[in-house]
Amino acid sequence: MGSQAGSIILKHANIIDEGRCMGQADIVIKKDRIAAVMPDAGPGEVGDDLLDCSGLTIMSGLCDAHAHLSWIDSADFNSIDSLPVEEHMLRTADNARTYLDAGYTMCVGAAAAKLRLDVAIRNAIDAGQVPGPRYLANGPEISSTGSYIDQLPESRPVAEFGLIADGPDQVRKQVRRLLKQRVDLIKLGLSGEEIVGRPASGQTIMDDDEVEMAVTEAGRMGVRVCAHARSAGAVRLCLDHNVPIIYHASFVDEKSMDELVRRRDEFFVVPSLAFIYRLVEGDGEPFGMPKAVAQHLYQAEVDAAVAAMRRLKREGVRILPGGDYGFAWCPHGTYARDLEYFVDLLDFTPGEALAAATVLGGEIMGRPNDLGRVAPGYLADLILIDSDPISDIKILQERERIVGVMKGGQFFRRPSSQRGEVQGKQ
Ligand SMILES: [Zn+2]
Structure with missing residues (x-):
């Protein structure tokens, strides 16, 4: 149940956008696109898919x-x-x-x-x-x-x-x-x-x-x-x-x-x-x-x-x-x-x-308003990394350091220990 209909919310991630460290924020993904990047997206709604991304860096694929x-x-x-x-x-x-x-x-x-x-x-x-x-x-x-x-x-x-x-x-x-x-x-x-x-x-x-x-x-x-x-x-x-x-x-x-x-x-x-x-x-x-x-x-x-x-x-x-x-x-x-x-x-x-x-x-790629950034309106093509590639560019060569890969709002590889769907009250 759930995550298909709702949003995916990536919480507490360190974000790199346009090659710059943007600090910590939450990313809200609806369908295949980034709907919002905000300091705190809150706890989400029933059916949303919440991932605690504390300690991870998220940037465009x-x-x-x-x-x-x-x-x-x-x-x-x-x-x-x-x-x-x-x-x-x-x-x-x-x-x-x-x-x-x-x-x-x-x-x-x-x-x-x-x-x-x-x-x-x-x-x-x-x-x-x-x-x-x-x-x-x-x-x-x-x-x-x-x-x-x-x-x-x-x-x-x-x-x-x-x-x-x-x-x-x-x-x-x-x-x-x-x-x-x-x-x-x-x-x-x-x-x-x-x-x-x-x-x-x-x-x-x-x-x-x-x-x-x-x-x-x-x-x-x-x-x-x-x-x-x-x-x-x-x-x-x-x-x-x-x-x-x-x-x-x-x-x-x-x-x-x-x-x-x-x-x-x-x-x-x-x-x-x-x-x-x-x-x-x-x-x-x-x-x-x-x-x-x-x-x-x-x-x-x-x-x-x-x-x-x-x-x-x-x-x-x-x-x-x-x-x-x-x-x-x-x-x-x-x-x-x-x-x-x-x-x-x-x-x-x-x-x-x-x-x-x-x-x-x-x-x-001919799609400057769709691809290549972590910003509202862009396609949710994201990678989640276990540390900061700005401090060491070589970590991107290590496959196991790239703990998550998402294309069009769907995980190709999902970070393992960080899943949690918001449950409704009985
Ligand atoms: Zn060639």
Whole structure:
């Protein structure tokens, strides 16, 4: 009986909102939204579900702005590509659950490994069939012949891991294919990727007319474009053609940085450092990537990206966590390492890192008035933590410290010893 019809009242919690400690208050949740945040919500009414949250910190669920629900923790792209679709769908569902379990209630899909994996998992999550974060579904990345998504011999063409398009007409065809599947985003591979050798991170592999076509076609359906853009030229393409979500931006040049600062309300920059940072730290060693080799490939990029992000952050550009998780050296479940990198490498305070993962999460999800805050009217997407992440950002990496996860007013994980329904008088 009870709690379905009534409110959920989270009492005596320490609240973090917009990355700031707001002190102790009660949160009243009606249906899927926060109805009130007040010093004392009283004892509640019959049928209300009261939780004593003394000693717990409550904040918005986190956002991963560069998520791959269909990546399978492999060390190479081919393993992702060759997994049969049936097993792949199950792995994708597993990863969706892992995100929510880790306190992530919002994820921006940054490319799917097969045509419909992202769309199918988003639909299943929305329908309540599979637990997972709110998700912007992407399709496979679109890029040119010989790009980093197209590295297999001609005799074994890439399956669906990437969609090859050369010239605006082919780009149009692939974008329309994805729009037909009802993707929320289109991803372009504008630069190379050092790990494949050529094209390298600093090389730009798509042209103006191709990017313009993708943005125009996607725009007809109100769909945004995001881009793998490690090179300076790739960031330039994003600025020139209004690609609002820029991934990596490691080698962004001075002119583009100035423009990003000027147009800071138009773009989101997601450096996705985990993939390259963990490699140069030697985490790829067990998977055949010696630290020295990784440093040869990526140290210069890590250094360039860190310097650029520090400057962009200082000047108010929206920079979000989301680290390309789902590879062997940055596996699913370790997403909150990104917050540590923001603090340790990019000069964010812990509070600023939390704001980037919550408030800016709501913005990049396109729902700034629904997601990312603990405030009346917002969706009740909340995490309950056994201590204060502002004093130690690393605690968000420990699953057992996140004692509660709620999405849309429903607990995915409920704190164990803190339940109590208000009973009526007999
Ligand atoms: Zn990625």
